[in-house]
Amino acid sequence: MKLFTVGVLAVMLMTTGLSAATAGEKKSPRVSLPTVNVNKDKAEQCVEPTEVMRRDHMKMILHQRDETMHQGIRTVKHSLKNCVNCHADPKTGSVLGHNGFCESCHTYAAVTMDCFGCHTDKAEKKIGAVRKPDTLEKLMRLSVPAAGGKP
Amino acid sequence: MSLSRREFLVAGVATAATALAPGLRLVELAQARAPEEAVTKLQRWGLLIDVAQCADGCNACVTACHEENGVTSHNRPATDAQWIRKVTIKDRQTGYVQSLPLMCQHCEEPPCVDVCPTGASFKRADGIVLVDKHTCIGCRYCMMACPYKARSFIHEDTKDQKPHAPRGKGTVESCTLCVHKVDRGDGTTACAEACKSVGHQAILFGNLNDANSEIRKRLASRPSTQLRPDLNLNTGVRYTGL
Numbered sequence A: 001m002k003l004f005t006v007g008v009l010a011v012m013l014m015t016t017g018l019s020a021a022t023a024g025e026k027k028s029p030r031v032s033l034p035t036v037n038v039n040k041d042k043a044e045q046c047v048e049p050t051e052v053m054r055r056d057h058m059k060m061i062l063h064q065r066d067e068t069m070h071q072g073i074r075t076v077k078h079s080l081k082n083c084v085n086c087h088a089d090p091k092t093g094s095v096l097g098h099n100g101f102c103e104s105c106h107t108y109a110a111v112t113m114d115c116f117g118c119h120t121d122k123a124e125k126k127i128g129a130v131r132k133p134d135t136l137e138k139l140m141r142l143s144v145p146a147a148g149g150k151p
Numbered sequence B: 001m002s003l004s005r006r007e008f009l010v011a012g013v014a015t016a017a018t019a020l021a022p023g024l025r026l027v028e029l030a031q032a033r034a035p036e037e038a039v040t041k042l043q044r045w046g047l048l049i050d051v052a053q054c055a056d057g058c059n060a061c062v063t064a065c066h067e068e069n070g071v072t073s074h075n076r077p078a079t080d081a082q083w084i085r086k087v088t089i090k091d092r093q094t095g096y097v098q099s100l101p102l103m104c105q106h107c108e109e110p111p112c113v114d115v116c117p118t119g120a121s122f123k124r125a126d127g128i129v130l131v132d133k134h135t136c137i138g139c140r141y142c143m144m145a146c147p148y149k150a151r152s153f154i155h156e157d158t159k160d161q162k163p164h165a166p167r168g169k170g171t172v173e174s175c176t177l178c179v180h181k182v183d184r185g186d187g188t189t190a191c192a193e194a195c196k197s198v199g200h201q202a203i204l205f206g207n208l209n210d211a212n213s214e215i216r217k218r219l220a221s222r223p224s225t226q227l228r229p230d231l232n233l234n235t236g237v238r239y240t241g242l
Helices: A002-025 A050-071 A080-088 A101-109 A135-137 B005-019 B060-068 B111-114 B141-145 B177-185 B190-197 B214-221
Strands: B046-052 B084-090 B098-102 B121-123 B129-131 B203-207 B237-240
Touching: A050 A080, A080 A101, B046 B214, B060 B084, B060 B190, B111 B121, B111 B141, B121 B141, B190 B203, B203 B214
Parallel strands: B046 B237
Antiparallel strands: B046 B203, B084 B098, B121 B129
16 A cells, blocks of 8 residues: 555656646647737836736726725726726727737636726727816815825 | 925915905816815705706707717617606696706705615715716615606616716616716816807806805895705705796
8 A cells, every 4th residue: 555655656746747847848838828919009108017907907996996986086097997098909999809908818817897887998089188187287276285195 | 495396386376366356266276176186075066957048848958968978868768868857847727838957956865875775876075966886786776766756777788888977787877967077177067068058058057065156146146946845855956947
């Protein structure tokens, strides 16, 4: 019995060693990764580093949604509208569709996204014409936060 | 004492805002809320509707509202969403006919909020009554509770929504008092703008908490009424000439 266990262990070790070695050599993963079309036209950095966005974009949208809905806080940076405006495919104008920025990855990860049951998946036509510039709005305020306040 | 550029500019704006005659300001304080600031009770937004100015057969406010908020029709009047509608009332004794727009009355004590089991129906600090569609389960209790039949249920899949007015199947919706415009500081609503553009000026939008606002002045100078005043809801939408 003992011999058998040792034998099984040895085989297991060998196989894991082998698979590790093959994984190191192989360049393409077993399942093909999604092709995410980042909108190259914008040529700008996203609102947060890519690693943060990949892991936490849903937290930002969720946080922002409650603030906007209940308190009327409409900062642009972490808003869904901002995501869509920047990431919409220039051809289709949408973040959905086979190669759409949101859908391509969500389909791959098999994670349902509820946003676009209500929200539009299309970019706004007139970007920038919707709001007054932030600086002007800030100047118009009388109560000024301390120097270290929110930007 | 040295002033930074920012301090100098802010002080300048402050002086400009206060130095003029009382009631006359270069910068409208009530509308200068920054995007990162939460709404407060300093404002209570409302409408004053002058029924005498509202023309029978005119539908400009309804069209403008539905255009602004992307409320589309499926040509099924029984189930189509309706944020604002024209109501015609007739005095049976005299035959006198009046026409008026009816929408969410943005009550101070909204029955729709009282009955909502999930907290989706809520009132913002500035008095605007809204549906949080993220938490709405589509039970429609609020529709039953509303004495004005102001709310609609979305029965069908929606497409081509406006970015500022998300709307989706299975949730309840109603007039938002053009909350996106209010937050932007436009100081008006789509219906009020449309009414003005066709020359009727029957709808006036304003801050009911500001003693110097046009709406407060008009309310103070002539008789007005709430619809169903017996319910003590203290509506944000008032009617005059009714």
